[in-house]
Structures are given as C-alpha cells and as structure tokens.
Amino acid sequence: MIEAATADRVKLKPGDTIGILGGGQLGRMLALAAARLGLRCQVFSPDPDSPAFDVVLNAACAEYADVEALELFANDVDVITYEFENVPAAAAMILAARRPVLPNRKVLETTQDRLAEKDFVKRLGIGTAAYADVTSAASLHAAIAKIGLPAVLKTRRFGYDGKGQAIIREGDNFDRVWADIGTKSAILEAFIPFEREISVIAARSANGEVECFDVTENEHRDHILKMSRAPAAIPDALALEARRIAEAIATALDYVGVLAVEMFVLEDESGPRILVNEIAPRVHNSGHWTLDGASISQFEQHIRAIAGWPLGKPVRYGAVTMTNLIGDEVLDYEKWLTVPGATVHLYGKGAPRPGRKMGHVTQVEADPAQK
Ligand SMILES: Nc1ncnc2c1ncn2[C@@H]1O[C@H](COP(=O)(O)OP(=O)(O)O)[C@@H](O)[C@H]1O
Ligand SMILES: [Mg+2]
Incomplete structure (x- = not known):
C-alpha cells in the first residue's frame, strides 16, 4: 500500500484544510485551535449530533464504511487526523492512499488493542502491570493463577471510561465474570494499588x-x-x-x-x-x-x-x-x-x-x- 505522502512532506499554509475523523468534544476543540491559526477544518463523523460539526463550515456525516464519503472527504482536505483511536483500519487505509494521515496508521494498530499496546511498551523496557492474554474461561483461570488477585479483566478493544472492565477478587465466580465481559479477546492485568x-x-x-x-x-x-x-x-x-x-x-x-x-x-x-x-x-x-x-x-x-x-x-x-x-x-x-x-x-x-x-x-x- 502506497501512502499518499509522508509526514515530513506536510507543510500547511494558513487557509489550508485539516480533516478530522470523529466529531466529539476533542474534535471540536482541535477545530477551534486550528481556526485561531488561520487553518480550516472539515469534520467526518457518522453522528449527526456531533459537537464538532457546530464549529466548522464543512461536515461530512457518513459511516466510516462509506468509501465514497471517505474519498470525497480526503479530496477536500490537505492532511487528515483523528480525535479517537478506534478509527476502523479499512477507513484509515482508504484515506492514507489519498492524503497523509497523522499520526500514522501503525499507531492505531498498536493502540487499538490493549495486548498489542502492552507488548509494545514492554518491548521498550518500560514497566506495566503484569498482564496475560485471555481468550476463554480456561485461559482466565490460568491467567489468574499466574498473575494473582485482585486483577482487572479488560476487553482488548473498544474500552473507554472504564467500560469493558471488571475487577476480579478472591472468591468471585470467574466463569461468571468471563461470561459477563462478553468477548473472546481480553487481557487480565494485575490490580495496581497505585498511590x-x-x-x-x-x-x-x-x-x-x-x-x-x-x-x-x-x-x-x-x-x-x-x-x-x-x-x-x-x-x-x-x-x-x-x-x-x-x-x-x-x-x-x-x-x-x-x-x-x-x-x-x-x-x-x-x-x-x-x-x-x-x-x-x-x-x-x-x-x-x-x-x-x-x-x-x-x-x-x-x-x-x-x-x-x-x-x-x-x-x-x-x-x-x-x-x-x-x-x-x-x-x-x-x-x-x-x-x-x-x-x-x-x-x-x-x-x-x-x-x-x-x-x-x-x-x-x-x-x-x-x-
Ligand atoms: N491494572 C489496574 N490496576 C488498578 N487500577 C486500574 C488498572 N487498570 C485500570 N485501572 C483504573 O481504571 C481506570 C480506567 O482504566 P484504563 O485502562 O485507563 O481504561 P479506559 O481509560 O480506556 O477506560 C484507570 O484510570 C484506573 O483508575
Ligand atoms: Mg484510561
């Protein structure tokens, strides 16, 4: 896959347009900051009530699977960024073929998945909570045996504001916790008694x-x-x-x-x-x-x-x-x-x-x- 341009070739001028994927408050505040620097923004979001739509002239309200809408959006902007990490990989690929997408798409691969993210941090020699991959009730039992309790079970993808997480304590019914988390793709982390x-x-x-x-x-x-x-x-x-x-x-x-x-x-x-x-x-x-x-x-x-x-x-x-x-x-x-x-x-x-x-x-x- 050929990327449209590498980051080092992006050099916007006042009046140029930034495309923002996602229309929440972060997109809104990005667009406001861009406006202060004389830059325009176009926001792409499937939600017609996106708070970021209110502060930009051009909004693309379409699904992330809508290839035509993505292409039109890319054609209208000079560089593309995002305000949330769950940008679908296919959408990012379509956009990156047309315009620079910053931060780069590999960043999304690493940060969309808690396991890939923890492995990445560990490879850098930086400390994390002890963790283990969990794909079944049996592997949850094995992970608990390895990591100990209390521990935190988290879905690998799409968690935010504590959603998709459960604390497991001694005496809990582990099979029940596994059934309730509702995914086959999770990680177990040691509970950190942080200061x-x-x-x-x-x-x-x-x-x-x-x-x-x-x-x-x-x-x-x-x-x-x-x-x-x-x-x-x-x-x-x-x-x-x-x-x-x-x-x-x-x-x-x-x-x-x-x-x-x-x-x-x-x-x-x-x-x-x-x-x-x-x-x-x-x-x-x-x-x-x-x-x-x-x-x-x-x-x-x-x-x-x-x-x-x-x-x-x-x-x-x-x-x-x-x-x-x-x-x-x-x-x-x-x-x-x-x-x-x-x-x-x-x-x-x-x-x-x-x-x-x-x-x-x-x-x-x-x-x-x-x-
Ligand atoms: N391993 C852990 N030990 C203790 N507390 C945790 C642990 N993981 C998460 N938490 C608590 O839950 C909060 C949300 O978890 P986090 O992994 O940041 O997920 P998200 O912010 O995506 O919901 C953290 O800010 C922290 O307060
Ligand atoms: Mg967090």
Whole structure:
C-alpha cells in the first residue's frame, strides 16, 4: 500500500484544510485551535449530533464504511487526523492512499488493542502491570493463577471510561465474570494499588522534536476522569522519568501529533515507581488544563505538529486544575460562570446523560514566584 505522502512532506499554509475523523468534544476543540491559526477544518463523523460539526463550515456525516464519503472527504482536505483511536483500519487505509494521515496508521494498530499496546511498551523496557492474554474461561483461570488477585479483566478493544472492565477478587465466580465481559479477546492485568495516577501529554513533530507538558495528576470517579491538576505533586526526578517515558513512546511510534500516556505511580520499599497504564494516540481529557493554564494548548500543539509547523514551547501559568462537568453537573454552568478565575468550556452536547462529558472548568492559581 502506497501512502499518499509522508509526514515530513506536510507543510500547511494558513487557509489550508485539516480533516478530522470523529466529531466529539476533542474534535471540536482541535477545530477551534486550528481556526485561531488561520487553518480550516472539515469534520467526518457518522453522528449527526456531533459537537464538532457546530464549529466548522464543512461536515461530512457518513459511516466510516462509506468509501465514497471517505474519498470525497480526503479530496477536500490537505492532511487528515483523528480525535479517537478506534478509527476502523479499512477507513484509515482508504484515506492514507489519498492524503497523509497523522499520526500514522501503525499507531492505531498498536493502540487499538490493549495486548498489542502492552507488548509494545514492554518491548521498550518500560514497566506495566503484569498482564496475560485471555481468550476463554480456561485461559482466565490460568491467567489468574499466574498473575494473582485482585486483577482487572479488560476487553482488548473498544474500552473507554472504564467500560469493558471488571475487577476480579478472591472468591468471585470467574466463569461468571468471563461470561459477563462478553468477548473472546481480553487481557487480565494485575490490580495496581497505585498511590496516584498521572499522565504526560507529549507532542512530536515530523522532524522528531518532542515537547511534553508538565506532568498532570488525575483523579477518577466511577472510572471517569473527574479532575486533573498540573503540575502533579511528585518529586522532580519522577516527573522527569514520566516525561522520558512519554518521549520514548512517541519516538518509537514515529509519532506526529499529540499523544497522552496514562501512568500509575506506585510506592514500594525502594521508593516511587512508574508503570504505564495506557496510551491515547490523540489529545486527551487530562490535557484540557492547557487550554487556559498554558501559553499553548494541547490542541494547538497537535495542529502545529500535523501541519508541519514548529511546536510551541508551552509556559504554564501557575497551578492549574481542570474539573470535568459530567452528566447533570453541567446544569450548574451558571454557578461556575460566577466563580472568580474560572474558565468554563461547554461542549454543546444535547441531553446530559449520566457519565457523559458535557464540559469542563479550568482554574489557574498564579504561581507567586512568577508574579
Ligand atoms: N491494572 C489496574 N490496576 C488498578 N487500577 C486500574 C488498572 N487498570 C485500570 N485501572 C483504573 O481504571 C481506570 C480506567 O482504566 P484504563 O485502562 O485507563 O481504561 P479506559 O481509560 O480506556 O477506560 C484507570 O484510570 C484506573 O483508575
Ligand atoms: Mg484510561
């Protein structure tokens, strides 16, 4: 398969058009960042209610299996990117034959499958939770014998916000857990009694330059990100190691754009240790603080990287928090609007269903040392 162009040949000019696959809030915020740089976006999404459609002039509302729609979309844009990792391989292949797709398609292969992703991280010599491939009730029993309990069973594909996961504890009915997960393709991971969860948002340009934002600390509620804080309250040496891990992953993937690496910080006898949890080949919820808390946002970094422009050197404005507005919490938006120093972002989604990310709020506390 001949790719339409390699990343190092992409060099957009203001007025050029970026194609974004996926129409959620991440696509919307990417398009807004592109607009600020004089770039246009066209969004491709099968969902007519896509929040990203509201902020672009041209939207392609079609299924990812619609070859004609994909071809028309590719013809209309100069470079193609995506805001979610589950872009079907066939769609990515059709598009890549016509226009550069960044990050490259191999990235999708690795990150769409939790087993391939863990194998990849392990090959780089980076720590992960102990894990095993699970394809049947019998192999689940074998995996539990190897890894121990508690453990987390996860579908290899299509999991998000904790969906497609089950914690298995001593005394559980393993056959029942296997039947309930409803797939033949899963992995079992050792449950990590982490001290905290952190993430690194890294950008890599086509010429191999990498810029990481300050390490972010993340708090989940019901498996959904509730709050992020930057910088993470961890020792400098650990923060440096986290950034090095993200950089090594981006480089090994020959990545162009922004990616997020989710990590666990584990405290043991020899001190704190980092394990990689997962890689998101896209802008990430834990990087939303950069919209108002840094001189360059993760969205702008991604746009710069895929446009073939120089990456920014982001300056953080202080101690930043990002609070997600999930489900009904968005109904409090007027209250948030009156909080001094708070910046409110609403995604323009319709009904606030439980667990749905509806918006977020950033708050910056200026660093007294910087005043
Ligand atoms: N092996 C594990 N040990 C402890 N907690 C875990 C483990 N795997 C996942 N979790 C918890 O569940 C959350 C969601 O899991 P994750 O693998 O990141 O899937 P996703 O974000 O795709 O739903 C993590 O952020 C973490 O809080
Ligand atoms: Mg995750």
